Amino acid sequence: MSMLVVGSVAFDTLHNSLGTHKRVLGGSATYASLAAALFTEVRLVGVVGRDFPDSAVAMLRAHGVDVEGLEIADGDTFHWEGRYSDDLTSRETLATELNVFADFQPKIPAAARAAKYLMLGNIHPALQLDVLDQVDGPVLSLADTMNFWIDGELETLKKLLARVDTIVINDEEARQLSGKHAITDVADELHGFGPKLLVIKRGEHGASLFAEAGPFVAPAFPIAAVDPTGAGDTFAGALLGYIASQDDISPATVRRAVIYGTAVASFCVEGIATQRLEALTREEVEARVGKIRELVRF
Amino acid sequence: MSMLVVGSVAFDTLHNSLGTHKRVLGGSATYASLAAALFTEVRLVGVVGRDFPDSAVAMLRAHGVDVEGLEIADGDTFHWEGRYSDDLTSRETLATELNVFADFQPKIPAAARAAKYLMLGNIHPALQLDVLDQVDGPVLSLADTMNFWIDGELETLKKLLARVDTIVINDEEARQLSGKHAITDVADELHGFGPKLLVIKRGEHGASLFAEAGPFVAPAFPIAAVDPTGAGDTFAGALLGYIASQDDISPATVRRAVIYGTAVASFCVEGIATQRLEALTREEVEARVGKIRELVRF
Numbered sequence: 001m002s003m004l005v006v007g008s009v010a011f012d013t014l015h016n017s018l019g020t021h022k023r024v025l026g027g028s029a030t031y032a033s034l035a036a037a038l039f040t041e042v043r044l045v046g047v048v049g050r051d052f053p054d055s056a057v058a059m060l061r062a063h064g065v066d067v068e069g070l071e072i073a074d075g076d077t078f079h080w081e082g083r084y085s086d087d088l089t090s091r092e093t094l095a096t097e098l099n100v101f102a103d104f105q106p107k108i109p110a111a112a113r114a115a116k117y118l119m120l121g122n123i124h125p126a127l128q129l130d131v132l133d134q135v136d137g138p139v140l141s142l143a144d145t146m147n148f149w150i151d152g153e154l155e156t157l158k159k160l161l162a163r164v165d166t167i168v169i170n171d172e173e174a175r176q177l178s179g180k181h182a183i184t185d186v187a188d189e190l191h192g193f194g195p196k197l198l199v200i201k202r203g204e205h206g207a208s209l210f211a212e213a214g215p216f217v218a219p220a221f222p223i224a225a226v227d228p229t230g231a232g233d234t235f236a237g238a239l240l241g242y243i244a245s246q247d248d249i250s251p252a253t254v255r256r257a258v259i260y261g262t263a264v265a266s267f268c269v270e271g272i273a274t275q276r277l278e279a280l281t282r283e284e285v286e287a288r289v290g291k292i293r294e295l296v297r298f
Numbered sequence: 299m300s301m302l303v304v305g306s307v308a309f310d311t312l313h314n315s316l317g318t319h320k321r322v323l324g325g326s327a328t329y330a331s332l333a334a335a336l337f338t339e340v341r342l343v344g345v346v347g348r349d350f351p352d353s354a355v356a357m358l359r360a361h362g363v364d365v366e367g368l369e370i371a372d373g374d375t376f377h378w379e380g381r382y383s384d385d386l387t388s389r390e391t392l393a394t395e396l397n398v399f400a401d402f403q404p405k406i407p408a409a410a411r412a413a414k415y416l417m418l419g420n421i422h423p424a425l426q427l428d429v430l431d432q433v434d435g436p437v438l439s440l441a442d443t444m445n446f447w448i449d450g451e452l453e454t455l456k457k458l459l460a461r462v463d464t465i466v467i468n469d470e471e472a473r474q475l476s477g478k479h480a481i482t483d484v485a486d487e488l489h490g491f492g493p494k495l496l497v498i499k500r501g502e503h504g505a506s507l508f509a510e511a512g513p514f515v516a517p518a519f520p521i522a523a524v525d526p527t528g529a530g531d532t533f534a535g536a537l538l539g540y541i542a543s544q545d546d547i548s549p550a551t552v553r554r555a556v557i558y559g560t561a562v563a564s565f566c567v568e569g570i571a572t573q574r575l576e577a578l579t580r581e582e583v584e585a586r587v588g589k590i591r592e593l594v595r596f
Contacts (some may be wrong), residue, residue: 025440087479181385182500182522205503205558217593218311219515222506224480256595295515296594 002041002073003244004112005033006131007121009046024273025056028121029246031230036241037064045069049076069109073100074089088228095257106188122146123154132163140249142166142240147173152215162295164195168236174200201232209211209258213251218258219295221266229238231265265287300339301542302410303331304429305419306376308345313381322571323354330527332575333562334539335362341410345368347374347398372397386526388529406432408539415542422445423454430461438547440464440538445471451485464495466534472498499530507556511549517593519564529563536562563587
């Protein structure tokens, strides 16, 4: 089933222990679309500038991403620059040049409005709400968010939470948003805001799903990460892409989707930026899901 | 099969958001013995002072803990006092009165030297080595340790690691001891120090086992903890107690043991000090193991 991804498409300049990686492909919608496209048809809605290379558009197309909704605006593409600590546990933003992304107003193409599965990448919650107003009413909607919006746009974010089915958030941000600490209290509080499905990302510790059918814990796949950029977007994109491919939101499918998200994200961090994701095959993903099954078997 | 636990027996004074809990029962050997006794015969070796109440000794006996090796020395029992942060993520030591524990020299009773399963609770690594010299050669030995010994007794700790089969350590301390960050690198380095089995405690994120047969990840059981005191000792005690009860160190048994450790530790943190552990039944443990199985099922 078709899936719609709305979010940022960007250039990232990444500094890490391996060196500097200038203006590599980035953005939440880029990672999420590449991840979802391993499983299902994906339509991407975002904006880039005149400097965005045809080769990157061609790469997305070659992976099965429909780019009809990728607007090309006058100006430059969003550019983020950051430096990771050697152990990859923290990163410092060196530059954020919003460029054409500053005026991004998502315009959902007619053909994409009926998408049954909707991923709202991590952008301003007012834009995420605006997308919800444009679509027909998906079977499952998923929103990603971050501390920046919890700090600055809490009321808008709460309006969004009242309208989406699934929220994906990291553990620290979930505690900030809920004002609670114990994970069961966090889950109760965030369910109260609206979303039926709560997915808490715990980085190297995996991810937890809190749903009416009961909690589910997915381990992280143990590897030495090279670049964590986009891992969260990849996780969410693969998760919803797998659900879309099954066209089923039963508890068993959602649990497997969290595992598929974990598997694809574990590949993402093995390479710089989208490198590993671009080369990834569904067969490799299935093999890793098998290893994750072995990892928790008792 | 019989299991030997060597460690501290103490009074703890705990300050947390529920109030002050004065001179409650504590110590690594106390928690580990109570946890292991849910599964197997346990012999405890430790030292207490003249102030240690008969009622506490009777409680241990009533739980099936053999206290022949619990020495009663002139002086007072080890007393630790600490204050937990409201979210229980950190604690501050207010007082450490070693008392009779300062001169603790473990004396393993003749009947305990043949124990097939040996737990070396978190005490000075020189004492842990001394215990290894006194026993006949257990089927499986397990040592717990902490940053205090990594900082101050690294060479002695390395001698210990060369002689024990299993090390239980938290993730931060595992990184400190190995000098590595990525968990796979940490595991490789620590295996190089000697132990075949490496168990990394990750607190609210569960625990990971690294063994020749492959890695295993156990989730934490999601609950709102009341008091984390002794959770690590309880985890290790239940883990080895379960292995002793099966008298088997096959990979499948060791994986299940990590789950039993997780289950018993999740009860431990539900009450102040040893309260919940003292009231815990094997049936409750089995029910929680079932819930943990459900938690990771996909």
